[in-house]
Amino acid sequence: MPQAPIIYLDAASTTPCSDEVLTDMHEFGQIAFGNPSSSHLLGRLAKSAIIESTSTLAALLGCRPNEIIFTSGATESNNIVVLGSVKSGQASNIVICPIDHKSTLAAAEELERRNIEVRRMRVNTCGRVDIDHLASLLDEHTALISISYVNSEIGTFQNLKDIKKILKQRTHILFHVDAAQALGKIPLNIKSLGVDCLSLSAHKIGGPKGIGALYVSQHAISRLNALTFGGGQSPLRSGTLPTQLIAGFGAAARLIQRQNHRESWNAACQRRSTILEIFNAHKISYLINTPKYKSVPHILNISIPGIRAETLISHLGKVCISSGSACNAHDLRPSHVIMGIGHDSDRAASSIRLSFTSDMDIDQIRNGVEIICRTVSTLRQLIHRGNNHD
Ligand SMILES: Cc1ncc(COP(=O)(O)O)c(C=O)c1O
Known part of the structure; x- marks a missing residue:
């Protein structure tokens, strides 16, 4: 296989x-x-x-x-x-x-x-x-x-x-x-x-x-x-x-x-929109931490309420994303950035960052985000079942 x-x-x-x-x-x-x-x-x-x-x-x-x-x-x-x-x-x-x-x-x-x-x-x-x-x-x-x-x-x-x-x-x-x-x-x-x-x-x-x-x-x-x-x-x-x-x-x-700056900026915008479309198609509820304007399109940070970023990342297998900055990966405190822009610790603990180069294959991005969405749905079901057994 x-x-x-x-x-x-x-x-x-x-x-x-x-x-x-x-x-x-x-x-x-x-x-x-x-x-x-x-x-x-x-x-x-x-x-x-x-x-x-x-x-x-x-x-x-x-x-x-x-x-x-x-x-x-x-x-x-x-x-x-x-x-x-x-x-x-x-x-x-x-x-x-x-x-x-x-x-x-x-x-x-x-x-x-x-x-x-x-x-x-x-x-x-x-x-x-x-x-x-x-x-x-x-x-x-x-x-x-x-x-x-x-x-x-x-x-x-x-x-x-x-x-x-x-x-x-x-x-x-x-x-x-x-x-x-x-x-x-x-x-x-x-x-x-x-x-x-x-x-x-x-x-x-x-x-x-x-x-x-x-x-x-x-x-x-x-x-x-x-x-x-x-x-x-x-x-x-x-x-x-x-x-x-x-x-x-x-x-x-x-x-x-x-590199042609305008072309690579537009290509990154297209990739960022694709990611959000897939989240929407899967009806995943999320909160966007990256502002729509005045941000580079190569970085997208979202929080998925109720799902801890570290739990999601550990279930993603071969899809690599990060929670906060990798340079703090050993530090499991919620992100100082998400808290620093005024959000609470739950939102910070559930924030994930997807980042890509502007020439990254768009189908690969699609496949990766599909896997993220399916994993979120599975984790939600597990959490739901766990709650019902309590
Ligand atoms: C904004 C910013 N500054 C500094 C650094 C640290 O860079 P380096 O890994 O080259 O030490 C990073 C790396 O994540 C960064 O994103």
Whole structure:
């Protein structure tokens, strides 16, 4: 009997590496494997991969190559900015968004333990920041505003232009955007975004895990403190550069560069609508946590009342979806994002996230969602029978 394929609906968590990415990684992992800091031939070849990936990313973002720092991922990029933005001995505060990724939130909590004040923006039920409230949090001691462009759990995107406007007269504040979920979904141009720092992750766009980048504008670099010390291979960061991962990131970024943004956005919209049509056809009752507007179409978060997300996921066999962010998978507390936009713990505990790339086969999506709907119906019957036996 043919084996049922695995249906992967968790692209916001991570994506597979494409063949082009693997080919480049193989070359710089096995053939041109030198240390990019070495001056011999293999070192120079390795360095050429770093130069090429750097210029691809710089072209993608519209910034200078010397403003890109490779990191181990968006987690590290976020940590460098949050922890590095506060100078010791100075009275400062930073402002964060409470529904952001844990790598920002936990770094901010570490600052609180060091007696730095952390102020939290207010968000509405769509996950959008209240700009007037944000403005009211800022003062002459504010060192940083940090916010995710696209929320990883519900897909809401923020109006960065409005945030930039309130920073116009406050040039002492660093503006950091975590764009891990935006890269490949929304065009990112540093000049029009007007950010000082921007975090990226390769494995969200078909690149390898364990590599990311931090854009830091030339004028902002001196305002951040390094967290690691050593050979000084990069500004703010030491350590031998992982050439094969950087080559893989560069290859994935080239693929993003080639994509037609409008077409891939429309394709993702079509996939999101298909998912909801199937839920409706099966008469599954659900509550949508992803706002209809101001969200990327590649992420759909819904709550299925009465069915715990973890129970559903454990009954889905070869269909992969997530509850909240995979990075908190070991943390069974209800999602801080769903609670953070004002819903109760039941709604948060029953929230699932379906996420996909815009080129994912639509029939596979259909098959996966059919399985989800049938599993929900089965679980409902089991719960109903259990209740009747009580
Ligand atoms: C918005 C956001 N920021 C940061 C991260 C962490 O990225 P990485 O896995 O590259 O450390 C993620 C990953 O889920 C994310 O979605």
